[in-house]
Amino acid sequence: MMNLPKNIQQPLSLIYLDANATTQVLPQAASAALSTMETLFGNPSSSHISGLQAKQIVDKTRQQAKRIVGAAEGKIIFTSGATEGIQTAILSALVNVKKTLNKSLNNKSYSLLYGATEHKAVPESLKHWNKILEINAEIKAIPVDEKGQLDMAFIAKEVPNALMVCTMAVNNETGVYQDISLLDQTIRTNNPNVAWMVDCVQALGKTDLVLAQTSIDYAPFSGHKLYAPKGIGFMYVKEKAPFTAFIAGGGQESGLRSGTENLPGLAALSEIFSMLLGESEASFTPIKTLHLYRQQLVSALTQAFPEITFNHSFENSVATTLNFAIPGFSSKEIMDLFDAANIRVSSGSACSSKVTRSFVLDAMGLPAWQSESAIRMSFGPAMTQTEIDIACSRIVSAAQALVQSCLTLDKKNIDTQTMNTSSTTNKTELDGLVQFKAGGSCSWLYVDKKTRSAVFIDPLSEVSERLQTLLTCRGLNLVAVIDTHGHADHKSCRNGIAKKFLAEQQTEYLGWPAGAQTTTIHGQTFQYLILGDKWLIKVATPGHTDDSMSLLLCDPVTDSAEKLQVHYAFCGDLILMDSIGRSNFSTSSAPAMYSSLKLMKSLIGNNSLICPSHDYHNEFTTCLETEMKRNSLLRQVINSEIDIEEFTSKKIKMDKDIINESGSEIMCGALIGACQKVVVREYDSASLTKAVKKSSDMKLIDIREPHEYALQHDEKFTSNVPLTRLVQFVKEQQQNKEQEFVLVCRSGGRSQLAAQALARLGFENVGHLKGGYALHQY
Template sequence: MNNNNNLSQIYLDANATTPVLPQAANAAMSAMEHLFGNPSSSHITGLRAKNLMEQTRAKAKQIIGSANGKIIFTSGATEGIQTAILSALVSARTRLVSSAQLGEDFYLLYGATEHKAVPESLKHWNAILGINAKIIAIPVDRQGNLDHAFISTYAPKSLMICTMAVNNETGVYQDISRLEHTIRHANPDIFWMVDCVQALGKISLNLAQTSIDYAPFSGHKLYAPKGIGFVYIRENAPFTPVIAGGGQESGLRSGTENLPGMAAINVIFEQLIAEESCFADHQTLHTFRQQLTDTLKQAFPQIVFNHSFDNSVPTTLNFAIKGFSSKEIMDLFDAANIRVSSGSACSSKVTRSFVLDAMGLPAWQSESAIRLSFGPAMTQDEVNQACDRISSAANALTQSCMVLDSANMNDKTPLNGLVQLRSGASCTWIYVDAPSKQAFIIDPLPELTERLDTLLQCQQLTLVALIDTHGHADHISGRELLTLKRGITGHTDALGWPQTSLTFTENNQQFEYITVADKWLVKVPTPGHTADSISLLLCHPITGSQTLANNTLFAFCGDTILMGTLGRTNFESSSAKAMYASIELLSAVLAPQSLICPSHDYQHEFATHLTAECLRNTLLQQVIQGTISVDEFVSHKAKIDSQLNDQIGTEILCGALPAGSCHKVTPITEYSAASLDVALNTSKVKLIDIREPHEYALQHSLDSCENVPLTRLVQFMQQHQHDKRSEWVLVCRSGSRSLVAAQAMHRLGFTNVAHLKGGYALANAS
């Protein structure tokens, strides 16, 4: 399996980690070869090692302006945070015990946008030490600035306050001088830790001129290896060792010192001090940011920056592009060999940014956030290359009809069949008939309006229908705005169903339908989740003795039947009794394996059918088999919906999983690059690349591979309903998308589907 991408990597994820500076790597190697002595040994080899360690400590003190404060070398920022919090809370506890105040109410304060290592450490040591103080997040404003009035109110009864110099997601910095005035005016004795991990090399530090008690730092955020960091302890600030043992670091932190790490970070310190350095100055970094910003704005006109440049360091850009998820943009950039991240790398499995949520930004910006970050070793040539790649990535979106270029619309590959677009867990479905250029859209999301309009224009489609399956509680439909954009006229009902529809009768029940090219779109009333809920069935025309069950291609059932659950029925307009009847009707008009396309997909399962759902949803199975009465169903449904009380939070969920409803996912066969090459040569394995077309436009095509974009996976499954035993191996960039898609296909009966573990990223590496 060959990949023809030969572009060099442009690494723009420096806030997560950085490559080791070549000079630093050489110093570490030299230390391992020549300064391998134990600093605690009294012989010459040990003394030389100790000398290196003390030289490094002296430079660290110079750079951060620590004066008489202590510098203790650690394994990194997390250990430094533990050291600071433990030291402060042990002292605070002793003070409370001696004054018989341990039972009183006290607080531990931390910034709401703080790295999760801080509140988690506060919770841990607060419980371990039995202090049981209340841990409270300090709010921030829309610019990420801490609420000083809040601090003034709570600091007098607080034992410790934790803030950060520079935020790791947004680059926002706090005014330390103003913050100090607020803190010390409210409580001169409160212990104060400032996370300085993202500050080193980006802002000036003079800690001795402040009353900051503790400040952790990490080497790998600034071109040193992972595993080396240090913590500043203000003179006379209390200290309790986290690691006890042999008494290294003057008894403050036991364990044999990491001399290679110190040798490497010593080189970083030298670069920060030197007049002639490989690190760019502050003004140059601002110029780099402006160049990247201008390119991003030109490439993505819908871009929104999630922070103000007035109070953020120039090495971090956090942005969102309306209509695109963070995963889509990450995959796009990765295809162009540009490395960025979705918010914080430490929270890569989280779908939205708690930092941006705390700043009060709209949900779509939090969910779609991209962090682009670089370090002071960035060069003009790298910035130029990055800007070229970003422009190429935008062009790739244009070629795949995700961004409009009216001059080249006739060059587009015609879209045909069903497309699934998502925003978070919400789904919009677009069906296109390529020969007739007709299309319809189901459940248009407002955040996808521009993207949908672009797709319609780019493909030169006629929009036959724009319909919601129900009135949505979690968002406003994008139907009205898209109707205005497209200039659509004609009378419809409240959900967009055309009043010019036709009718036919099946089993003594009359159904309305409209024609879309050579297909019918049939409206089936399915109240329950809401009073106005409908299902829409795309089918071949019903003639003679044919039925909906035999002819339906896709069933858009809204939130009536969701993957692993049923739509909730505790809204004001809901009715569990009506849902019971709707399930009975759907089981009559759908074949057991007709593909059901929902309005929400909480588990990334794409689509489902009645056979798959009955295997894990006992309540659905009982209704279809007639083994549960309406009253029993209503009672069971009420219990299930009550589970949503603890799940809603800031998001309105449209369905709760019944307890014990999910069956164990069958393990998927995973190929390595080597085993896949063997399989391709010796069996009937078919390779399916599930990346989007714009990723192909960036020179990432694979040999002997069919492209089935993930957005069109449901269409692919429908086309192969009678060919489920073929051996397909799904491939993507990292293996994450291909695994999810393979599991979804396997659940729907594609028993021989497999995927390439690690994707082409690891295949290339091997």
């Protein structure tokens, strides 16, 4: 276990920096909502005194909203939130143009325009109502430049034939704001009558708004982005702008939006408005101070991550949003790190359930790695100096945990000539096998702690920097960097690593060191390298490609007639989880693959761990015994139930069913379907507490990465086995498969994958904590 950073104490208070997704309800707003539910609960449509009291809240909130957004004679309509406001605006505009189109006899080609960085609710709503109303206009995205600014020349060219234009005041991912005055001039110069909606959700409380001084027709807002409850929002509708009620019924909101008003939500919203208007004892932080807060966060992030890249310009973005990427780290890794430090951030937009590339940053033309690694850090005007101070301290401490985990370097302690750290104290112990993944591809690092020697197998460019950092941080001696074959689906970074760490080494093709020693096993001669008290033996295993080889990490050979004691078999794409490598490349050979499979069985036996170069279903590792239970073709080869000719025939048919690509990856295995998931025992806090009391032998294991574990963990989970070292754990526990293990992680996702992998490999009593630390404080 790694020592805790000095600045991190348990338990950690929550630092919430995801305000662009949602905000907490302020005490004043919550109190107003509760009071309304308890004492002013009348229906605003009722004519008795309770109803009149309730209506007073509605009227007061409406007048406050008009003052805040500068509505003048425009209407303020209360909604359930911004999405409803967007729907109402688009429906209103398109119903009106539908009438116009029906009267027109020309065959003009019309379009619907929206900003390329717009919230997904806008283009999806445009598509929906365009289809429903059978308008069939072409929906076009307005391009943006590298700073996120809309292309005015494009608007000027396209808007004359546009039926509606949708833009946003402030972007939810980057905080970039648009020049509303310039937009107004560009749109109206070229089309005075086109309907114009501006999403103002992220602008409320962060910029000054005087909507009546613009030609904006519709502007939706949402309460939960500014400390009010979820489920309350409002929209501005310009005087005389076309309007069609999205919700019909009892005629509330002067018939513009039916349904009983959300009175508690309105009361809470009124309290927020009072703070914005300076009519409350409480107040929001001035915008000038918010800019100072952002600069303080920027300084902390730059100190913590010197190579950080900010994905937007501060000159044209609001003070409350930072969007950045850290080279060498995925957005999920940084989110996991900050979550362990009890800091809440998001990856790009939190409105998507999956961590993927940011379409906003893609539209801005930023490099793919920045889009894939984007982190959004956002706060609101209720942020305090104390919270910012704590956040900055916590950010630096979290980064220090990465240094201790050797994922980043403390450059002050690096001797650049010897490539060794001056001190390795407080570093996590590293001895054995580490797995690196990028998509479905795997790289493998084996380290012998005693001799500080290491070998890197199937090097992926995505993990090159991380590997080099690890080697430097720990002062490891790289013995070799080797590819098991020439990869078709990715570019190896072997040459770059070898040039830096093995410049004098002479190698054969694919990185095997020239002049390696030889040994005889069962009458065959093999070359090997020495890694501490282990040997790494090279075995030619053609089939997937003609240059394919397998690398067997085993005990030294003392008797050529004895069975090898193989710990790990790095077999490239010969044997994959629930699959055999494809054999339909130009350099493939199914007959050769048949012979290679037979040879591998004779060398590694049934239970040696197989470490392939691909893991498409997050199974981590496997062995022949496990694979033969579910792979009938492999079983037939190993048991000599079919000959080379029959295998070749079946393999040709199997390869025809391969889906050539999975996303951007070329599939290297003959996968026919998704692997069947293994069902494992799931615990919640109560059932786990009960189980621990009942069983004194149960072992609780935290499977997050060491830096996460160091920052925050439950003391009862005394062992830390990160996913990157799960295969090493499997090897160490091969004789202990009856032991009861319960795994935990941040949210339950990683622990479930790890538990399933262990169960698949014969571990009989494995379970995990469903929901992880996120849902349970065990």
